[in-house]
Amino acid sequence: MIKGLTDAERAAGARLMARLDAFAAFTDEPGRLTRLFLSDAHKRAAQAYIDWCAEAGLAARIDAAGNVVARYEGLTPGAPTLMLGSHIDTVRDAGRYDGNFGALAALAVVEELAARGERLDHAVEIVAFGDEEGVRWRTTLTGSRALAGDYPEDALDQKDKQGVYMRDALLAFGGDPEKVLALCAHPIAAFVELHIEQGPVLEAEGLPIGVVTAINGATRLEVGVDGLAGHAGATPMALRRDAFAAAAEMALAIEARARAEPDLVATIGRMELWPGATNVIPGHAQFSIDVRAPLDVRRDAAVADIEARIDAVARGRRVTATVARTHEAGAFTCDPGIVAGLTQAVGSLGVPVRLLPSGAGHDTMAIGRLCPAGMLFVRCKGGISHNPLESITVEDCATGLAALSRFVTEFRAG
Ligand code: GLV
Ligand code: MN
Ligand code: MN
Numbered sequence: 001m002i003k004g005l006t007d008a009e010r011a012a013g014a015r016l017m018a019r020l021d022a023f024a025a026f027t028d029e030p031g032r033l034t035r036l037f038l039s040d041a042h043k044r045a046a047q048a049y050i051d052w053c054a055e056a057g058l059a060a061r062i063d064a065a066g067n068v069v070a071r072y073e074g075l076t077p078g079a080p081t082l083m084l085g086s087h088i089d090t091v092r093d094a095g096r097y098d099g100n101f102g103a104l105a106a107l108a109v110v111e112e113l114a115a116r117g118e119r120l121d122h123a124v125e126i127v128a129f130g131d132e133e134g135v136r137w138r139t140t141l142t143g144s145r146a147l148a149g150d151y152p153e154d155a156l157d158q159k160d161k162q163g164v165y166m167r168d169a170l171l172a173f174g175g176d177p178e179k180v181l182a183l184c185a186h187p188i189a190a191f192v193e194l195h196i197e198q199g200p201v202l203e204a205e206g207l208p209i210g211v212v213t214a215i216n217g218a219t220r221l222e223v224g225v226d227g228l229a230g231h232a233g234a235t236p237m238a239l240r241r242d243a244f245a246a247a248a249e250m251a252l253a254i255e256a257r258a259r260a261e262p263d264l265v266a267t268i269g270r271m272e273l274w275p276g277a278t279n280v281i282p283g284h285a286q287f288s289i290d291v292r293a294p295l296d297v298r299r300d301a302a303v304a305d306i307e308a309r310i311d312a313v314a315r316g317r318r319v320t321a322t323v324a325r326t327h328e329a330g331a332f333t334c335d336p337g338i339v340a341g342l343t344q345a346v347g348s349l350g351v352p353v354r355l356l357p358s359g360a361g362h363d364t365m366a367i368g369r370l371c372p373a374g375m376l377f378v379r380c381k382g383g384i385s386h387n388p389l390e391s392i393t394v395e396d397c398a399t400g401l402a403a404l405s406r407f408v409t410e411f412r413a414g
Helices: 007-023 040-055 100-116 142-147 166-173 243-259 296-316 336-347 363-367 394-410
Strands: 068-072 081-087 123-129 190-196 209-215 217-226 265-267 271-274 284-293 320-329 355-358 373-378
Touching: 007 040, 007 100, 007 394, 040 068, 040 100, 040 123, 040 166, 068 100, 081 100, 081 363, 081 394, 100 123, 100 190, 100 394, 123 142, 142 363, 190 336, 190 363, 190 394, 209 336, 209 363, 209 394, 217 243, 217 296, 243 265, 243 271, 243 284, 243 296, 284 296, 296 320, 336 373, 336 394, 355 373, 363 373, 373 394
Parallel strands: 081 123, 081 190, 190 373, 209 355
Antiparallel strands: 068 123, 209 373, 217 284, 217 320, 265 284, 271 284
């Protein structure tokens, strides 16, 4: 039981949990939560967010990059802006808290201020980012990168699996591909994101909340392996150039490289085979690799080794392999001033302050190029995330929201 929480903060946490449950209904796949960037479910979720903003008296809009943004003005028009937010796109078969928790918590903070009729010295801008997961197209973080003035120029020309260009989907969603490169429009004093931990540390230590110190860097690679398709019955094993067998050997080599070094992780989360028939030797394999590490030099070295291992396997098996880098995000250090402010907010709840790094990527690492930025983590059950089993308690939800609200009211733009 968190003694420092007020009754009003507990009630706000319960309202946020109820809203998170309702929000999970916006899905592209009945029976499970899948809300890919610029999909129909994303559009409906964005509209619900806009409607809730309107009920609180805020005019929200979809910006050029497909983010939902709204501004709660400070005491003086044009006051320095504190930005809060997280993402509302999800992975396939997702949990309901990754991203959504922070996006709806940002809204809840502003709703509480509006309900009390309270204006702060600074303005509060809230953002529901649209493209944190990078599942539908190969790029990721395009929403937050756009706001940071760092939009990846080739993003709009990518096609999804159905052949839909991001440019067309963005336009249909209400974004503006012509303006996205010039989106970084006004100065932001600071950015803060509330998120579930997505790992087991807080739960293991019996703590509801933590303050993030740094975010691991990430590289995403796309590998294509070309062998030779052939008859599964008529081609002797020694004469095959099986693209899948080569990809499988590459996968094990990649795993071995990552296992050899503490804190380095590498994941092959997607693999496709062509032509994809039981009686045909695969002629082509296509797979993704996600590599993360706390230090950029270690990640760079691992990626170079992985590329060399892919090359060696390809030569040994008489196949060709091409490797393309589709995403690169450097490790990010949270701003010491924001960490101090969040530490104070957590401490004011009577909770021991745990500082911890993030293994997962977040919009904060993109916005952090623009302004001082930091994050709060809330404990999640079993550390499970990217899974429908994702779960947080109502009290932890209230604790995270209260810490964020207290940080916002105490924040002073420097
Ligand atoms: C987002 O969840 C990521 O870290 O890939
Ligand atoms: Mn997330
Ligand atoms: Mn995620």
